[in-house]
Amino acid sequence: MTQDELKKLVAREALKHVVEDAVVGVGSGSTVNHFIDALAGIKGRIEGAVAASDASAERLKRHGIRVFDLNAVNELPVYVDGADEVTEHLAMIKGGGGALTREKIIAAVARKFVCICDASKLVGVLGKFPLPVEVIPMARSHVGRELRRLGGHPELRQGFTTDNGNVVIDCHGLAITDPPKLEAELNNIAGAVTNGLFARRPADLLLLGCQDGVRTLKAKA
DSSP states (O other): OHHHHHHHHHHHHGGGGOOOEEEEEEEEEEHHHHHHHHHHGGGGOOOOEEEEEEHHHHHHHHTOOOBBGGGSOOOOOOEEESSSETTTTTOOOOOOOSHHHHHHHHHHHOEEEEEEEGGBBBSSSOOOOEEEEEEEEGHHHHHHHHHTTTEEEEETTTTOOOOOOEEEEEESSOOOOOOOOHHHHHTTTTEEEESSSSSSSSSSEEEEETTTTTEEEEOOO
């Protein structure tokens, strides 16, 4: 199977975790686009969705799926999203598409976080993929200096603005041996909105698209 076929495979598998007559949290990215397309087939069985990006919201609306503001939702049983890298402990790097802040907020609200990826995203140690940090524009230089102090090589994502009106710094070369600790440390930098480490609130379930089918990994208690 091609990488795109593997993405479609896990997207369809994720439908099994959607709670009927409830709102589902939907992330962003190419794998999630396949999930949204699959979700359209059961749209009559859900109340609607909360989207982590404007692009995902528009795709949901095109399928006739009602999109809710997160503030209008009392509970979110399930959130489905992809990852740029994920470990067997279900810690992730996310934000390659720039929606990391909204993704992190929805993940925090959801009772269950289902990550959907093709097998190429599974790694032993996070960090080969550059770590995105969403930054208030006036703090760009300050945050860059702090990232260098931590041993990283920051690079401004050129010509890109998040849905929140901020910029993204992609940090290369960080040694991420303790993801929860680094996540907290980066979030304490003044001007950093959040970073793409999802370790303090990792996924609860990973659906991994492999050549022999979908491999399911659960978060270790």
